[in-house]
Amino acid sequence: MKIGIMGFGVVGGGVGELIATNAESIKRRSGEEITVGKILDLRDFPDSQYKCFTKDFQDILNDPEIGVVAEVMGGTKPAYEFTKQLLEAGKSVVTSNKELVAKHGTELLKIAKDNNVNYLFEASVGGGIPIIRPLYTSLAANELTDIYGILNGTTNYILTQMIKEGETFENALKGAQENGYAEKDPTADIEGHDTCRKTAILASLAFGKFVDSDEIPCEGITKVTLEDVEYAAKFGAVIKLLGITSRAENGVYAMVCPAILDSSHPLAGIDDVFNGIMVRGEGLGDVMFYGRGAGALPTASAVLSDIIDTVKHKDKHIRLGWSEGQEGYLLDAKTLPSRFYVRLSKTEAAPETFAKKGYDVITLDGEKYKDEFAVVTPEMTGYEFDKLVSVDGELGGYNVLGKIRLVAE
Amino acid sequence: MKIGIMGFGVVGGGVGELIATNAESIKRRSGEEITVGKILDLRDFPDSQYKCFTKDFQDILNDPEIGVVAEVMGGTKPAYEFTKQLLEAGKSVVTSNKELVAKHGTELLKIAKDNNVNYLFEASVGGGIPIIRPLYTSLAANELTDIYGILNGTTNYILTQMIKEGETFENALKGAQENGYAEKDPTADIEGHDTCRKTAILASLAFGKFVDSDEIPCEGITKVTLEDVEYAAKFGAVIKLLGITSRAENGVYAMVCPAILDSSHPLAGIDDVFNGIMVRGEGLGDVMFYGRGAGALPTASAVLSDIIDTVKHKDKHIRLGWSEGQEGYLLDAKTLPSRFYVRLSKTEAAPETFAKKGYDVITLDGEKYKDEFAVVTPEMTGYEFDKLVSVDGELGGYNVLGKIRLVAE
Structure with missing residues (x-):
């Protein structure tokens, strides 16, 4: 042949x-x-x-x-x-x-x-990493419910440098470019587009109907700061860029965003240019695939x-179970509940008032952090969170310096 | 159908x-x-x-x-x-x-x-966990060199209880039985036979020729003590039961044994009844599969x-690439070099003398540990190590309380 x-x-x-x-x-x-x-x-x-x-x-x-x-x-x-x-x-x-x-x-x-x-x-x-073929062979007997993971090595390298070496985003990106891990124009990686395409492919294949990557809400890591990384660490967590998709009764959810993951989460330990993909199915439980995602x-x-x-398979079409999309099949991810991390400048706001309202409060020592703190909200939808940080919302009165979704196990 | x-x-x-x-x-x-x-x-x-x-x-x-x-x-x-x-x-x-x-x-x-x-x-x-099919499909293009992993959930649960909860082996086994993770007669699990069969299957499939599980050197976890677990922890490592197989020019190596793994190793964090299997190929690098290994x-x-x-695949035989075995194909694992952990009672031996000879020395505080210590040898073959702890060997003069192979990344 x-x-x-x-x-x-x-x-x-x-x-x-x-x-x-x-x-x-x-x-x-x-x-x-x-x-x-x-x-x-x-x-x-x-x-x-x-x-x-x-x-x-x-x-x-x-x-x-x-x-x-x-x-x-x-x-x-x-x-x-x-x-x-x-x-x-x-x-x-x-x-x-x-x-x-x-x-x-x-x-x-x-x-x-x-x-x-x-x-x-x-x-x-x-x-x-063998991930595509298992979805239409070994895992085909399962009703898969969730797939999420670290799908882009460049951004994971940058975040790892920020987490482990205390590098700023800009320096970490520069290092990635010098090491050949990031392209001269790193947009597709750092803005999440690459992760977004992969998420669309995984969703289309795992859940059976085409999901358009252009319609998936997509946020990269350019707004993640070293301060966010340090608040997360104090909270016992790390920040990773995730592609996330899950099945619901009437369609699927999908999104790409930086996420705060508890340090004990299997994906939290996946560093540098490695990728890790978690697949969850009814009965199956969690299965994770890990390896070098590029090269x-x-x-x-x-x-x-x-x-x-x-x-x-000469003269034989292999059935992948990926069929045409459907109007309204991709559901609105903002309706999904989650907790959210928010970094706030300490204007009039006192951390104590938030603690009383069921927020987790994170404070860091040192001169650098004397005028700010961070909170982790109770669980709420994306819409509720938007309202919370909007001008007339509970956090809208304060200066929001950063916000990141929490992903629980 | x-x-x-x-x-x-x-x-x-x-x-x-x-x-x-x-x-x-x-x-x-x-x-x-x-x-x-x-x-x-x-x-x-x-x-x-x-x-x-x-x-x-x-x-x-x-x-x-x-x-x-x-x-x-x-x-x-x-x-x-x-x-x-x-x-x-x-x-x-x-x-x-x-x-x-x-x-x-x-x-x-x-x-x-x-x-x-x-x-x-x-x-x-x-x-x-999809591991068998990837070996004859997704990973088939690679010259695989190593497969090793945690293949038995029962023993991993027991070791996790020892490591995380400080349970003795006996109590952890009893707990595993009470939780339905271990059978009434746990021999096949704790003596490593189950891991050994799985190792033989992986070796036969990955490297193309039948490997007989009866010929694979197999040691279970019954000799692993809480003290070993604590010395390992002090050394920055954990003890896991591994099935290991690797390809060489003239055949393959295979063995099943408790192994000391650095805490940063991707397999070190795999706890409870979970399994993790690491596959290494030329070009591919390391790929790991993780999930619930039973149930x-x-x-x-x-x-x-x-x-x-x-x-x-009706009317079509799927080629797995597993062919007949061959005399001498399974090589002698004792010729493989490794470092070894040895726990010694402190008779005349002073830890300092070992440090001078290039051993790592591990000591633990507390009354319980006042009459003993542990060393980690330099790299040597299994035969050299046997000689070292034999009656006339360097460690033979002391009371060897435990010994475990180190597995490096």
């Missing part, structure tokens, strides 16, 4: 490397020898071990020997058009392209089904696992 | 319950309605929602409507004979029976292949995931 690779960047190069070095175990697992037939990239790679480069997509599309194509070019243009044409031509496509899957997954899966081929995307969430070889190994799976 | 259930105990009852309650999502996932055709059990269940009980195995074997059978009776007799006959009759079998898989997996997989049906056993390791519904959900998979 020959495969095509579209995009010979970090992940594409990793796929090529793994196919070359793991040939024997791949054959043992798939039952066939897998070789690289053609590689599409506009750049030249004179030093590569591969000599089958092309700059013309048609060369892959029209090569009858190529049965599976790894789309690892990223973005939606031209990946969307290419993928569509390949599937329509009866070739399976496997991808690490979370943007494309989150946006056009429903349509591409339908085209794959209609042409009796496969569109698989294990590498789109969690790098080398060339982990991601490439996930792509390759999909290639092997398509080779094993 | 009708299924048979053999054994209507805790897991079998759970399978029946899940099929009844999750009918819709099972149909969505598998593409077919799945119902229970016959249940084999010698007992009567007059109150069950099911009315299809039989006491005669032939009723299942000869029922042409039954295409898949869940063998959840445990033990090897008569499960082995039954499974063989079912596979030979062209029925797929899925199981939670780790004893049978560890002992006869190679033969049963071959019979399944010859008859173009499947023998699957996701539920045999880790309860509801009726988690285990039943794993059985059911295999049922769904066999329904999706």
